[in-house]
Amino acid sequence: MHFPSTSTLLPLLLLAASSASAVRTIIPKTSFNSQADFDAAWAYNYPWGTDHNGGARMAQSQASLSGDGVLTLTARKVSGQKDATHGGRAIKIHYLSGAVRARAHFAVARGGGYDFLGEFRAPTARGAWPAFWLTGVEGWPPEIDAAEWKGTGKVSFNTFNTSSELAWTDVAYPSPERFHAVRCEVRDAMNQRDVLVRFYLDGQLVATQGGGDFLGKPMYLIINLQMEGSSGSPGPASDTLYQVRNLEVLSYNP
Numbered sequence: 001m002h003f004p005s006t007s008t009l010l011p012l013l014l015l016a017a018s019s020a021s022a023v024r025t026i027i028p029k030t031s032f033n034s035q036a037d038f039d040a041a042w043a044y045n046y047p048w049g050t051d052h053n054g055g056a057r058m059a060q061s062q063a064s065l066s067g068d069g070v071l072t073l074t075a076r077k078v079s080g081q082k083d084a085t086h087g088g089r090a091i092k093i094h095y096l097s098g099a100v101r102a103r104a105h106f107a108v109a110r111g112g113g114y115d116f117l118g119e120f121r122a123p124t125a126r127g128a129w130p131a132f133w134l135t136g137v138e139g140w141p142p143e144i145d146a147a148e149w150k151g152t153g154k155v156s157f158n159t160f161n162t163s164s165e166l167a168w169t170d171v172a173y174p175s176p177e178r179f180h181a182v183r184c185e186v187r188d189a190m191n192q193r194d195v196l197v198r199f200y201l202d203g204q205l206v207a208t209q210g211g212g213d214f215l216g217k218p219m220y221l222i223i224n225l226q227m228e229g230s231s232g233s234p235g236p237a238s239d240t241l242y243q244v245r246n247l248e249v250l251s252y253n254p
């Protein structure tokens with residue numbers, strides 16, 4: 001491959017500069033301020049329904065707005081629910097809990113990307129499995145876990161190229177009773193195929209991972225409080241709360 005001359009580079013640089021300035025707000029920080037703000041950006045439960053890969057079934061009753069811009073998801077122990085099935089396997093349902101999904105889908109365009117950010121007060125007890133994550137609309141992968149807590153006291157940041165090829169970074173998560181800032185930057189890796197993902201906790205860059213063949217693939221954005229599953233069992237007997245505020249999505253797509 002030959003190196004492009006300055007005369008061919010210049011228009012490209014100008015193009016990059018003009019598209020980089022076009023930041024658009026896809027989900028504003030105010031989306032948890034009122035029911036109307038919420039309904040404009042979010043819907044309840046998973047995109048595919050109420051069940052997934054853990055011991056909680058999602059219900060709209062378990063997601064609430066407290067009027068101060070905070071979304072609260074509450075997992076409550078229940079009995080008498082029918083099993084969930086995931087990957088052909090039956091899973092006992094021990095909780096009703098909350099999940100919300102963005103109405104928008106997110107596909108990194110050439111030269112573009114997104115920032116997904118917010119402040120999270122996440123439970124770290126065994127059996128609590130809160131997450132803030134992206135997963136493919138048209139098939140899996142792509143998956144990017146902007147933050148996931150698996151009952152260990154740590155927070156995990158993950159990117160799945162396939163079920164066996166994944167990058168993960170586990171980081172200490174002190175003072176879970178406080179809100180912590182999470183920021184996930186997803187960008188075109190500029191090779192016509194991949195994306196680059198940078199994860200930040202409380203303003204510190206904690207991991208950089210690659211998403212193989214994620215470019216142009218639409219993703220759902222989900223915030224959910226799943227229970228048991230990957231975070232161990234039995235989970236808590238008392239109510240478990242997961243809270244989010246100042247959630248924002250910015251687009252850098254041209």
Ligand SMILES: *[C@@H]1O[C@H](CO)[C@@H](O)[C@H](O)[C@H]1NC(C)=O
Binds near residue numbers: 165194211
């Ligand atoms: C996933 O794919 C990207 C792009 O090819 C690569 O940079 C990254 O290392 C891969 N991740 C893993 C865990 O192998």
